[in-house]
Amino acid sequence: MSVVHVIHENPLWLPPLADAFDAAGVPWQELDLSSGTFDLSSVPPEGVFYNRMSASSHTRGHRYAAELTAAVLAWLSRHGRRVVNGPAALDLEISKVRQYAALEAAGLTVPRTVMVQDDRAALLAAAHRYFAGQPVILKPNRGGKGLGVRLFADVDALARQLDSLPQDEAPVDGIWLLQEYVRAPRPVITRAEFVGGRFVYAVEVDTTAGFELCPAEVCAVGDAACPVGETVVAEAPRFRILPDGIDAGLRAKLEAFLSQAGIDVAGIEFIQDDAGRTLVYDVNTNTNYNAGAEEAAGVAGTPRSGPGALARFLGAELAGGRRLAA
Ligand SMILES: Nc1ncnc2c1ncn2[C@@H]1O[C@H](COP(=O)(O)OP(=O)(O)O)[C@@H](O)[C@H]1O
Ligand SMILES: [Mg+2]
Structure with a gap:
């Protein structure tokens, strides 16, 4: 039977959606991509695929769920399956830099942002160069739920706290963003x-x-x-x-x-x-x-x-x- 396949990795976020599907009489099933094995020579099941892969999946122990999803979406697309929030959406979900490029291309304004590869000395140098004398936000490029988003009153405060940032808070894709604080x-x-x-x-x-x-x-x-x-x-x-x-x-x-x-x-x-x-x-x-x-x-x-x-x-x-x- 043709159903809606919900691609995700966090079952705790599904119940409100499950209730709404049931109320509307929409047949559905989950496709949990926290892990998976796929025979690429096989044909995907019929139906509509709804991609809910999350930028914060790595914070729930699913380090490669987003990468696995990108691969699965390629297989679905090759077979012409309709994917709601397809590859282009996933591409933006996991990168604020790509979000900002697309937002600006559409005429929207984003906060002034400087990206720095994960290197604390480079981060500090960039903060001094671009955000001297003002508050600054530090956030990972691949975000989610606000984890690791920090506001510093000024660059000196960032410098003081940088050494005490836990190593496991390094951005998962190796890219930090320094951003103007929008008051x-x-x-x-x-x-x-x-x-x-x-x-x-x-x-x-x-x-x-x-x-x-x-x-x-x-x-x-x-x-x-x-x-x-x-x-x-x-x-x-x-x-x-x-x-x-x-x-x-x-x-x-x-x-x-x-x-x-x-x-x-x-x-x-x-x-x-x-x-x-x-x-x-x-x-x-x-x-x-x-x-x-x-x-x-x-x-x-x-x-x-x-x-x-x-x-x-x-x-x-x-x-x-x-x-x-x-
Ligand atoms: N540039 C900013 N200026 C002011 N507040 C910010 C800024 N960036 C983030 N925040 C605050 O931090 C929260 C989390 O940041 P966000 O960029 O949405 O990260 P995430 O992708 O983890 O949700 C925002 O909802 C907002 O309250
Ligand atoms: Mg947010």
Whole structure:
């Protein structure tokens, strides 16, 4: 039978999607690529493949899951399978540098960023050269959940703390990013969710408690998905769906970016700074939705929720494919 195959490596992120698929009557099965063996001379199963491989997969012990996924997607593409969030999306998921190139090509503004190969002396030299006299953010090129994202008040603070950075925090692809700190008038970022390339809703996320902003419920408290030390438990709800959405011009630009970049599903993060500039700094092609915010906005369990919109979109893709095949 033709089904939606969900490519992923973290089962803890699946239940909201499973509920939405069941509610919409969409047949699906998981394809866990935390490991795998594939006979490349065989033909892949029928159906639509939805790629949810995560940039942070290496933090769950799945060091090569993203690389395995890229290889599997090549095999699926060779057989003409429809892959939602296909190779181009995965390519951006695992590299902020490639995200920024694609965002700028689509006319969006990204924070000033300098990339440095993983060498602490070079990092310090670059910080002095490009960010002297200002706060600076240090983050890995292949990110996820805010892990390893640090703000330093100035380059001296970076210099003092660089030696004490744990070795295992070296960026997994060997690339560090030094980035201008975008100061927002209020301590919030916005994350706009898109399904089928179209805007669904935006959440405002309170950043006072830190930079680890994974919206999934399993990330909100100490849980196997988020090893101890990664989690921040906030008292007030940190995620709030914006009733009026986002600026129409920005929305159109972000949708055009997704179309140009070959991305069907994404959560795109941006900050509006003191000067009114909108700076886009993170594209999550593997996105999770905040259940509490969806409840509060009255969209939980409906097609206007993230999982609901996804189930509807993927169900339609599956039905379209079935019609073509018939
Ligand atoms: N340039 C920046 N200026 C201000 N805050 C930032 C900047 N970059 C990241 N942050 C904060 O850190 C969080 C995590 O950074 P992000 O680039 O999204 O990494 P990840 O891919 O791990 O989610 C952001 O959501 C934001 O709150
Ligand atoms: Mg982020």
